[in-house]
Amino acid sequence: MDVLYHQTNKQVHEVQLHMGRLETSDKQSVHLVENEVQARIDQIFSNLERLEILSSKEPPSKRQNAKLRVDQLKYDVQHLQSALRNFQHRRYNREQQEREREDLLTRTYTTNVRILGRLLGKRRGKLHFPRFSTCLSPTCGFF
Numbered sequence: 001m002d003v004l005y006h007q008t009n010k011q012v013h014e015v016q017l018h019m020g021r022l023e024t025s026d027k028q029s030v031h032l033v034e035n036e037v038q039a040r041i042d043q044i045f046s047n048l049e050r051l052e053i054l055s056s057k058e059p060p061s062k063r064q065n066a067k068l069r070v071d072q073l074k075y076d077v078q079h080l081q082s083a084l085r086n087f088q089h090r091r092y093n094r095e096q097q098e099r100e101r102e103d104l105l106t107r108t109y110t111t112n113v114r115i116l117g118r119l120l121g122k123r124r125g126k127l128h129f130p131r132f133s134t135c136l137s138p139t140c141g142f143f
Contacts, residue, residue, distance in 0.1 A: 001051065001054040001055065001058065001066065004047060004050060004051055004054065005051060005069060005070070005073070007047065008044055008047040008048065008051065008073055009073060011040060011043065011044050011047070012044060012073060012076050012077060012080070014040065015037060015040045015041060015044065015077075015080050016080065018033065018036065018037045018040065019037065019080065019083060019084070019087075021033050022034065022037065022084075022087055023087075030091065034084070034087075034088065037080075037084055038084065041077060041080060041081055041084065044073075044077050045077060048070060048073060048074050048077065051070045051073070052067075052070055054066075055067045055069075055070050
């Protein structure tokens with residue numbers, strides 16, 4: 001059990017170092033680093049399952065301490081998994097904002113006069129605005 005525990009603990013520290021590489025990776029390699037980190041986390045979870053079984057087989061005098069050490073490793077790995085998800089979420093939001101920004105920069109805009117021309121119709125190449133009567137008496141039919 002001790003050998004597997006020390007191996008797993010070492011793997012946790014290696015993943016922590018790889019998490020630092022995520023922040024400095026370029027856009028092309030960030031997916032590779034993410035996949036590598038996720039694969040290592042999966043391996044650690046696999047080791048933790050085995051450690052839980054082994055800790056339950058320890059003699060009663062050592063069992064509580066063994067389970068406590070495994071639980072601490074499990075907590076650390078869950079924290080690493082959460083940190084990876086947060087990083088992926090931030091990266092996704094950043095990429096989405098970049099796409100939206102690029103979309104806004106490449107979009108062609110139309111002036112209000114053009115929009116009004118389309119909405120109201122054109123007559124002889126000029127905008128046609130309906131004429132409104134300025135008569136406010138009840139006989140004009142306005143009321």
